[in-house]
Amino acid sequence: MSSELELLKQRITELEAENVEIAELRKENTDLRNKLSVSDAEIAELKRSNNEFLRANREYNERRDAENAKLKARIEELESENIEVRDRLTKVEQKQSQNDITPNNNSSKFNSGAVHHEKPLEEKEMDSCLLEAHKKIVSEDIRRRNKEKKLQRESANQDVTFGNAYVSETVVVAPQLTSGNGIREIRIREIVYFRKMFSSKNWHSGYDLLRQGKRVAFVSTGAVMARALVEKASKLSKPDNLPVRAHTYYGDMDGKQRQKDFSDINVAWSELDCIAYTNTVEVRISFEVTGHFDIIIAITNIATPVH
Structure with missing residues (x-):
């Protein structure tokens, strides 16, 4: 047990x-x-x-x-x-x-009354x-x-x-309203398109207008071209024998000059006969004041014609 x-x-x-x-x-x-x-x-x-x-x-x-x-x-x-x-x-x-080369055998033609185009x-x-x-x-x-x-x-x-x-350059010449008092009639003038090429006639058309007392604005994609245009425009004279007053606006321009001009662009441009500005500052410019100029000659970076 x-x-x-x-x-x-x-x-x-x-x-x-x-x-x-x-x-x-x-x-x-x-x-x-x-x-x-x-x-x-x-x-x-x-x-x-x-x-x-x-x-x-x-x-x-x-x-x-x-x-x-x-x-x-x-x-x-x-x-x-x-x-x-x-x-x-x-x-x-x-x-x-x-x-730049004048042929010697053209002298007889000049004496016979032909027009000399040099x-x-x-x-x-x-x-x-x-x-x-x-x-x-x-x-x-x-x-x-x-x-x-x-x-x-x-x-x-x-x-x-x-x-x-x-993008390669296209040169466009477009009409603008002339400045004046009151409401002015909009006159549509001929718009000429220059496709992707440099031609001296384009610039001379603006310079001829400056010599006639007109006011011209150039627009360029580069500061080099803008400064060259203004440099030559400044050497021209108006019908009253006074020199053309011109100024350049570009992206890296002097800060004080930029601030002064853009503080009241109407006053700044009313004192000028010709301007050249690049598209780097174009956005800062109100196109309501383009009535200061009789024509704008634009060198843009658009690859097709502007209509």
């Missing part, structure tokens, strides 16, 4: 030990389940982040490829336009050289100055496009993109 009791006690002790072990195992199992739940949530978040990254990367690559295609097409277009500009510039230089020295000097300014613009155009080509090649490896390609 006593031996059975001992066996039962021993069995009870073993069962109690097993119960303790089971409780510990249950606790460990609960901890493992909690950790597994956290891991599942982290995995789901990682998957979501990875999908978002892949989607953004795919959109970026598509956008980059589209921009690179546009840049490539634009560069090809600029190369084609540059060839055209070089050909036209060559023709202008050849024509300029021919105008340009005055003053106009030749203007042509030379403006031609030099235009050469600088073309040279800057070539350097800018070479830089853009280099940036495009780098963008293929470094995901670098760029914009604001330079």
